[in-house]
Amino acid sequence: MYYYDPQGRPIIDGASGLFASAAGHGRPEIADAVGRQLRELDFTSSFYRSHPLAFAAAHAIAQLTPERLDRIFFVNSGSEAVDTAMKIILAYHRARGEGQRTVFISRERAYHGVNFGGVSLSGLVNNRRAFAGVATPAPLLRHTWRAQSAFSHGQPDTGANLADDLQRLIDVHGAENIAAVFVEPIAGSTGVLVPPRGYLERLRAICDAHGLLLVFDEVITGFGRTGSAFAAQSFKVRPDLITMAKAITNGAQPMGAVAVDRRIHDQVVHSAAEDSIELFHGYTWSAHPAACAACVAALDIYAREQLFARGAELSAYFQKRLFSLADLPVVTDIRAYGLLAGVELAPDGKPGQRGYRLQKELFDAGLHLKTTGDVAILAPALVAEPAHIDEIVDVLRRVLECHS
Numbered sequence: 001m002y003y004y005d006p007q008g009r010p011i012i013d014g015a016s017g018l019f020a021s022a023a024g025h026g027r028p029e030i031a032d033a034v035g036r037q038l039r040e041l042d043f044t045s046s047f048y049r050s051h052p053l054a055f056a057a058a059h060a061i062a063q064l065t066p067e068r069l070d071r072i073f074f075v076n077s078g079s080e081a082v083d084t085a086m087k088i089i090l091a092y093h094r095a096r097g098e099g100q101r102t103v104f105i106s107r108e109r110a111y112h113g114v115n116f117g118g119v120s121l122s123g124l125v126n127n128r129r130a131f132a133g134v135a136t137p138a139p140l141l142r143h144t145w146r147a148q149s150a151f152s153h154g155q156p157d158t159g160a161n162l163a164d165d166l167q168r169l170i171d172v173h174g175a176e177n178i179a180a181v182f183v184e185p186i187a188g189s190t191g192v193l194v195p196p197r198g199y200l201e202r203l204r205a206i207c208d209a210h211g212l213l214l215v216f217d218e219v220i221t222g223f224g225r226t227g228s229a230f231a232a233q234s235f236k237v238r239p240d241l242i243t244m245a246k247a248i249t250n251g252a253q254p255m256g257a258v259a260v261d262r263r264i265h266d267q268v269v270h271s272a273a274e275d276s277i278e279l280f281h282g283y284t285w286s287a288h289p290a291a292c293a294a295c296v297a298a299l300d301i302y303a304r305e306q307l308f309a310r311g312a313e314l315s316a317y318f319q320k321r322l323f324s325l326a327d328l329p330v331v332t333d334i335r336a337y338g339l340l341a342g343v344e345l346a347p348d349g350k351p352g353q354r355g356y357r358l359q360k361e362l363f364d365a366g367l368h369l370k371t372t373g374d375v376a377i378l379a380p381a382l383v384a385e386p387a388h389i390d391e392i393v394d395v396l397r398r399v400l401e402c403h404s
């Protein structure tokens with residue numbers, strides 16, 4: 001649960017690094033598995049062939065994904081997962097004879113990584129301002145934050161109707177031209193926006209009515225963060241593809257993946273001419289043996305220690321302690337689901353300045369977390385004890401009291 005600075009000062013990790021180290025840091029099982037793998041097979045290409053651990057990792061992930069999302073494409077980051085999902089979707093529609101479906105729909109305040117596909121989906125202007133012209137901006141649904149929902153526990157009760165924005169965009173762009181809708185089930189990087197009750201269900205229904213694919217970008221929400229393996233299961237909405245990364249290896253190796261519905265996989269693969277490549281896409285490091293070893297070892301820890309259930313159990317205490325900060329005048333909203341939370345602060349000067357300062361002050365006070373704009377984002381490891389939660393919230397309170 002701790003980092004140590006070069007002088008040996010402990011800094012409690014309130015963000016699992018960057019939503020990655022769900023089983024805590026320095027797990028010897030993962031280090032040993034990676035070391036063993038590098039001694040046995042350090043590298044092989046994943047083009048035309050693979051290695052046993054790549055299949056083992058794919059099987060382990062497919063045990064966790066919703067039913068039928070069991071075809072796994074390995075990449076090296078969340079950004080690559082997003083761009084890969086976009087390419088798979090375009091290939092799928094083309095294989096079905098609907099190659100005109102090229103429009104992707106995203107959402108205000110969305111973050112889908114830094115590669116050009118993900119930048120085209122970005123709902124955060126800073127992430128695409130400097131890259132205009134190359135990344136065509138996607139049409140955006142409105143984001144789901146509403147002032148009247150401030151300090152809601154879990155999913156806000158109102159706002160499901162915001163999903164009807166999708167119908168409006170379909171009316172403008174034509175369903176026959178739209179390939180897919182990308183959403184983070186909980187918008188993470190923008191400051192943890194929990195979906196209103198019924199919102200994701202309504203997106204699913206509209207997608208189904210018009211032949212659009214639905215993608216959940218679970219780079220942050222995957223692997224137990226919301227109390228289930230994936231947010232798709234927590235919210236009981238089944239997407240067609242899931243993008244994932246971060247905790248896939250507990251953060252110990254760079255890796256990401258796209259889980260694809262079997263019917264999408266089969267359409268693409270079976271439409272290819274015999275003895276030819278099915279999808280002209282892949283990375284040198286796809287299914288790197290060391291990353292696969294870390295993935296299998298991490299998922300083994302999650303299962304052995306029943307960390308998803310443990311995280312779900314801890315979340316009530318985590319949220320109770322976090323909502324105790326609501327009395328601080330500087331705190332304007334608290335949002336939380338599972339072991340993921342955002343504490344929004346009143347801006348001080350230009351938006352984001354307080355958050356920027358806070359990051360440094362917290363680090364000096366012995367707490368690591370992520371700030372984005374003026375929101376402090378917390379995502380403790382699933383192995384945290386209540387005493388760790390106390391320490392995290394106590395440091396946060398102490399520092400925020402100086403802001404109030």
Ligand code: PLP
Pocket residue numbers: 076077078079080082111112113114184188189217218219220245246
């Ligand atoms: N998608 C989402 C939802 C993310 O939160 C992130 C990173 O935080 C990414 C994609 C990009 O992942 P990476 O930084 O591994 O490229």
